[in-house]
């Protein structure tokens with residue numbers, strides 16, 4: 605599933621391509637992928653201008669001049685693709701002036717695109733109960749300590765992936781951050797030392813910021829706005845490296861299931 609760096613990559617690219625552009629035409633090909641009738645969707649979206657593109661957790665929010673916003677969750681296999689022709693996986697086609705198209709696609713159709721009033725976006729987001737944004741300036745080490753303290757008994761890796769604890773972190777970056785901080789993913793939040801907490805905080809922020817620079821990690825079906833794979837996978841140090849040698853200590857990496865999710869770690873240097 606696209607995580608914070610992948611969704612942020614798409615947001616940055618959308619900002620570059622469609623901000624302040626007028627949507628000349630909209631075509632709904634899969635009405636069940638949107639929350640209103642195709643007729644209403646077209647009425648609220650067509651001829652409006654894109655005012656801005658925001659991200660909260662793994663959600664993209666496209667604000668339109670009509671007073672409505674599109675909220676998109678790509679879930680497992682969703683894609684937003686610019687300037688390609690639509691195919692059988694295309695749910696919605698947005699056509700901009702100059703015939704440039706933005707496609708909303710989803711092979712397995714677990715994601716969604718919702719049209720709601722922009723004034724109702726804050727309430728919608730509140731209801732999701734997202735935790736803090738890890739790359740925000742306001743997310744300090746002190747803040748991280750504070751939220752960890754409330755979840756002392758939780759296992760650290762599933763906790764990092766809990767969207768109500770931290771927003772946008774998923775299976776890839778939770779494992780990478782634990783590796784960076786030399787923490788066994790099974791440890792409880794309450795067992796972490798100050799040094800480990802600091803390293804984990806630093807790892808999360810550094811790794812995700814670096815991933816954005818490389819346009820994210822293309823595992824499974826994630827591609828960027830231009831249909832290109834992100835370049836961060838070769839820079840991942842632990843994710844899907846089960847059975848291979850640890851890049852830090854050469855021990856053999858191990859994979860376990862934690863809260864139902866495959867988790868790779870180094871039994872020697874992640875204590």
Ligand SMILES: [Zn+2]
Nearest residue numbers: 850853870873
């Ligand atoms: Zn190791």
